Amino acid sequence: MNSLQNLFPLNRALLWKEWMPFRGWYVAAFVLWSLSVILYPLGLSIYHLFIWWGDRSIVYYWSQDLAQMMEHNEGSSVVLVGMLLTVVLGVLPLASERSPNTMPFLTAMPVSRREVLAAKYLVNAAFLVGSMTVMFLMMVAYLLVFPDVQYQAWKILPFFVLTTSVFLLMYTITFFLATVAGNLLSAILLAVTALYAPWVWFYNSGMSHDIFNGWWTDYAVQAVILPCYNGFGCESYTAVHAPYLSSLGLLAVTIALYVWSVRLFEQNQMEHNGRLLMFTSLTRWLLRFAPVLIGLAAGVGIAGDSHSFLLGVLSFVGIMVGVYAGIGGLQRFLRRAGIRVKS
Amino acid sequence: MSRGSQDGEGLAESVKRQSSGGPNRQCDESTSGRSRALHAAGLDGVADRVGLAIETFGLRKEFDGDVAVDSVSLSVPEGSIFGLMGPNGAGKSTLIGMLLGMLQPTAGSGAILGRSITDPSGAVRAQVGYVTDAQHLYPYYRIAQVLELCSRVYPHWDAKRCAALMKAFGLPQQKWVWSLSKGMRTQLALVIALSVKPRVLILDEPTSGLDPVMKQAFKQLILEEAATGDTTVFFSTHHLHDLERMADHVAVMMEGRVLFSKGLDEVKENARKIQAVFPDGLPEEIRTMREVLKVEGQGRVYAITVSDHFHEVFARVKAMQPIYIESVDLGLEELFIHTVGKEGYSLELFAESVSAQ
Numbered sequence: 286m287n288s289l290q291n292l293f294p295l296n297r298a299l300l301w302k303e304w305m306p307f308r309g310w311y312v313a314a315f316v317l318w319s320l321s322v323i324l325y326p327l328g329l330s331i332y333h334l335f336i337w338w339g340d341r342s343i344v345y346y347w348s349q350d351l352a353q354m355m356e357h358n359e360g361s362s363v364v365l366v367g368m369l370l371t372v373v374l375g376v377l378p379l380a381s382e383r384s385p386n387t388m389p390f391l392t393a394m395p396v397s398r399r400e401v402l403a404a405k406y407l408v409n410a411a412f413l414v415g416s417m418t419v420m421f422l423m424m425v426a427y428l429l430v431f432p433d434v435q436y437q438a439w440k441i442l443p444f445f446v447l448t449t450s451v452f453l454l455m456y457t458i459t460f461f462l463a464t465v466a467g468n469l470l471s472a473i474l475l476a477v478t479a480l481y482a483p484w485v486w487f488y489n490s491g492m493s494h495d496i497f498n499g500w501w502t503d504y505a506v507q508a509v510i511l512p513c514y515n516g517f518g519c520e521s522y523t524a525v526h527a528p529y530l531s532s533l534g535l536l537a538v539t540i541a542l543y544v545w546s547v548r549l550f551e552q553n554q555m556e557h558n559g560r561l562l563m564f565t566s567l568t569r570w571l572l573r574f575a576p577v578l579i580g581l582a583a584g585v586g587i588a589g590d591s592h593s594f595l596l597g598v599l600s601f602v603g604i605m606v607g608v609y610a611g612i613g614g615l616q617r618f619l620r621r622a623g624i625r626v627k628s
Numbered sequence: 629m630s631r632g633s634q635d636g637e638g639l640a641e642s643v644k645r646q647s648s649g650g651p652n653r654q655c656d657e658s659t660s661g662r663s664r665a666l667h668a669a670g671l672d673g674v675a676d677r678v679g680l681a682i683e684t685f686g687l688r689k690e691f692d693g694d695v696a697v698d699s700v701s702l703s704v705p706e707g708s709i710f711g712l713m714g715p716n717g718a719g720k721s722t723l724i725g726m727l728l729g730m731l732q733p734t735a736g737s738g739a740i741l742g743r744s745i746t747d748p749s750g751a752v753r754a755q756v757g758y759v760t761d762a763q764h765l766y767p768y769y770r771i772a773q774v775l776e777l778c779s780r781v782y783p784h785w786d787a788k789r790c791a792a793l794m795k796a797f798g799l800p801q802q803k804w805v806w807s808l809s810k811g812m813r814t815q816l817a818l819v820i821a822l823s824v825k826p827r828v829l830i831l832d833e834p835t836s837g838l839d840p841v842m843k844q845a846f847k848q849l850i851l852e853e854a855a856t857g858d859t860t861v862f863f864s865t866h867h868l869h870d871l872e873r874m875a876d877h878v879a880v881m882m883e884g885r886v887l888f889s890k891g892l893d894e895v896k897e898n899a900r901k902i903q904a905v906f907p908d909g910l911p912e913e914i915r916t917m918r919e920v921l922k923v924e925g926q927g928r929v930y931a932i933t934v935s936d937h938f939h940e941v942f943a944r945v946k947a948m949q950p951i952y953i954e955s956v957d958l959g960l961e962e963l964f965i966h967t968v969g970k971e972g973y974s975l976e977l978f979a980e981s982v983s984a985q
Contacts, residue, residue, distance in 0.1 A: 298780030306766075306773055386764040393728045394781045395754040551748070556691065556731055565692055 292403075292544065296396055299404035303378065315416050318370060320362035321354060322420040326427065344431045351424065352436035355444040363420060363448065364515045371452050372476050374413065375459025378405035380469035388555040402550045406460060406543060413452055421445040443528040450532035450539075451514040451524075455480055457539045457546075458511075464546045465567060467560035484512045561612050679742075681706040681828050681860035682727065686736035689722050689884075696722040698884035699736065704862055704877065706741075709854050711875030712864040713964055719884040720864040721760075724832045727862075728758055740828055754783050757821025760832040763813045767806035771799055771816060775823075782824040790823035793849075810837035818846060822853060829853060831863035835870065847874060868961040878960065882968050888935075892960075901958050902932040902942055904950040911948050917941060921966040933958065933966045 304311075316324065326347040333343040354361035382388045391401060424441050427434050459476040466472035514524040514531065524531045549564070557563045682704035689697040697719040704710045714720050725731040727738060727745055729752070738745040743752040765774055775794075779785040794801065797815045808816065814837050821829060829850065835843045851874060853859045865871055871878060872892070879889035890898075905928045914932060915923055919941050921933040929952075934941045938955070946953055 296781075298777065301780060302777050306769055385767050386762075387766050389725070389728075389730050389760075390763070390765055392730045393753060393756075393758045394778075395750045395752070395756075395783070396781060397748050397750045399748070400750070553732070 292547075293407060294397065294400045294403050295407070296400040296404055299396060299400055300408060303404050303408040311412055314370060314373075315412075315419075318362060318366045318416055319420050319423075320366070321350065322363060323423055326351070330431075344433050345435060348427065348431070348434035348436055351427075351434075352440075355436060355440050367448070367452050368455070368480075368512065368515070371413070371455040372459050372473065372480065374409040375456045376463045376469065376472045376476055378409060378460070379463040380466065380472040383467065383555070383558050384469040386558065388558065392555065398551045399547055402464075402547055406457075406546070409456065409460075410453060413456055414449060417445055417449040417452070446532050447524055447528040448515060450535040451511055454535045454539045454542075455511050457542045461542045461546045461549075464549050465563050467557055467563050471561045480511060484510050679706045680704060680739075681708070682710075682738070682740050682862055684723075684727075684736065684738035684745075687723065687726060687733050687738055688735040689719075689726060689731060690734045695884050697726065700881075700884075700886050701736075702879060702886060702889055704860060706860055707854070707857050708877050709851075709861040709875045710863070710877045710879070711871040712862070712879050712881060713866070713868060713871055714864070714881035715968055717883075718881040720881055721832055722884075723881070724760075724830055724862075724864065727830060728756065729753060755825060755827040757824050757826035757829045758831075759814060759817040759821050759829075759834040761810075761814065761834060761836040763810075763817040765805045765808075765813055765816065767804070769805050770801070771803050771805065771808075772801040774805060774816065775801070775820070778820050778823070784825040786823050786825050789825075790819060793819040793822060811839060811842055814838055814846075815842065818849065822849065826853070826859055829859055829861045829863075831861065831865075833865055834863065835865070835867065850874070868959075868964055872960040880964060880967050887967055895960070895963065896957070898934075898936050898938045899958050899963050900934055900938045900942075901956040901962075902934060902945055903952075903954050903956055904930055904932065904945060905952040906930070906948065906950050914945060914948075917944070921963075922969065931956075933962070935963065935967060 326344075329343050329347050350361070354363060382391060392398070421441060424436075424445075425438075428438055458479055459472075462475040462479060463472040466475050514535075553563055557565060680703050682702065684700055684702045687697055687700040688695070700719075700723055712720050712723070722731060726733050727740060729745055729747075729750065732746065740752050740756060745752060769777070771794075775790060779787060779790070797819065799812060799816060799819070805813070805816075814834060818834070821831075831850070835846055838846055847870065850861055850863075854861050861874075863875075876892050877890065878892055878895060880887040909928075910923065910925065910930050914920060914930075919934050919936045919938075921935045923933070924931045932941075932945065942953075942955060
């Protein structure tokens with residue numbers, strides 16, 4: 286209990302700060318997010334009940350959509366909006382302090398850095414979990430109210446447990462990246478790259494068919510590409526066959542990343558505000574790492590293995606890291622040359 | 629209350645009338661600070677015995693290997709008004725950032741009211757008010773929401789005082805922070821800083837965005853706060869005139885180092901100017917004296933600026949048998965310019981570097 290309090294020290298004033306001024310925004314986000322589960326089925330049902338003199342056949346259509354959502358995540362606001370929302374929720378709490386430079390005001394208050402970070406993290410995590418819980422309960426309630434719904438009761442819980450765990454981890458990854466990013470733009474760039482670039486690269490480009498020639502590599506890659514857990518154009522083996530175990534694994538990574546975020550934030554929360562990365566030592570590390578990766582990718586390419594999995598991974602990571610390192614290095618160079626870089 | 633219809637003192641008076649926040653008493657600038665009040669009461673030296681509000685030991689801060697603050701050791705007596713002066717980039721704001729826990733020291737330590745500035749709980753800041761010229765408050769909050777937040781965070785929040793100050797400054801509670809001018813944001817920050825029942829007020833060039841009336845009101849409020857005897861004021865400024873009128877202790881920073889830190893009376897006692905005429909020109913020995921900041925000659929009259937141990941230096945110069953010798957008061961501004969000039973920061977050097985380009 287003590288270690289939990291140590292990890293998530295609750296400061297009511299800070300929780301209020303993170304929630305109250307934005308409560309309208311949260312309500313709007315929830316309405317948009319739950320469109321497929323709440324507004325769409327209820328709206329259609331009410332419309333048909335009153336306008337079409339009690340026609341209940343519409344239940345078949347929207348409950349089919351919900352069944353599809355749980356099977357393949359097709360056309361559902363829960364997954365589509367959720368995937369974008371995790372980025373917004375993860376980035377804004379910290380970046381919205383750094384970009385208008387309000388962090389000094391906050392840190393001059395009699396609060397600990399851990400309390401600051403915990404409040405930011407917990408409010409949005411609670412919103413994520415709370416919203417998913419409400420949607421879960423609504424789907425259970427439909428089963429009781431409408432006897433002819435087209436989805437099976439036993440599929441609801443694993444879907445919501447797994448999807449919530451995936452969103453929580455995506456949110457935590459974004460939150461972690463916002464901890465190391467110096468401003469709003471770099472936080473968004475880092476988050477989108479980390480969450481979606483591997484997915485775009487391996488699945489949308491069709492490369493997965495060319496480069497994955499073994500079932501184990503396919504499984505391994507899909508296990509680390511989070512959109513695959515949502516069945517977003519790809520399917521994670523573990524998510525399909527062991528949803529609860531997968532959720533536990535995702536939750537463990539979530540907690541580990543949160544702990545790391547706290548440590549980093551306690552070390553440096555505003556000293557390099559405005560830069561691409563808060564931690565200049567990270568920029569130095571990237572500057573060294575990027576040429577090595579790009580060189581390796583070039584080596585593999587020159588060796589003629591142009592469609593290898595190794596080439597794909599190396600060139601992708603190398604180029605992304607190289608871009609960040611380049612921007613970070615340029616900022617350092619400009620500062621050293623006495624040219625002020627706008628925060 | 630209309631903003632334009634009151635002068636600075638009227639505003640301060642208005643706050644005093646409306647607030648029931650403790651034993652505030654009338655304070656004019658000539659008796660600024662607790663030390664002066666004690667001096668007036670014949671209790672010299674008491675301030676030195678009542679303890680230290682702020683202490684730093686070898687505080688150092690580096691940014692990417694660049695030293696912003698270098699081994700700063702300061703002692704700020706409780707109840708004093710401590711003025712920190714220094715040119716742009718001297719490290720004043722970095723030092724304040726470390727005192728407030730915004731920045732972590734690379735080396736050294738510090739304490740406010742006996743608690744370490746690196747105390748992770750942040751409790752050290754419970755009765756520390758902070759105002760800076762570039763006050764960044766939450767732009768997407770209304771003023772009322774900012775105050776609500778502060779009232780929840782600060783354990784000793786004085787709502788009555790806050791209401792009185794808000795009324796006196798004429799700040800509308802429902803206004804968005806983003807719509808406030810720089811001066812209004814500073815006023816809001818002062819309202820917050822004074823409503824936390826501060827035992828330490830840290831001000832980082834606070835009056836630079838204020839109009840003359842508000843500047844006067846601001847200073848008046850700060851002086852009144854200090855006159856209660858419960859509040860220590862630590863402020864950095866470029867306005868040396870303000871410093872001279874308000875502070876009872878001063879320190880000069882330059883390139884991250886503290887050049888000196890003394891009581892104002894001590895500074896005035898020991899830093900003066902000697903005007904002298906010598907029969908055979910200026911003895912070279914005078915220029916090499918450690919305490920001599922600058923020697924300027926106009927005809928046969930030499931003006932010798934002394935930074936320390938004035939009486940000793942005066943006696944030594946007098947022993948050189950000048951035809952004429954007298955001592956002249958030295959303004960803080962003049963002392964500052966000569967002190968930083970000795971460290972290579974002077975108008976002459978600046979002009980030389982511009983003309984060289």
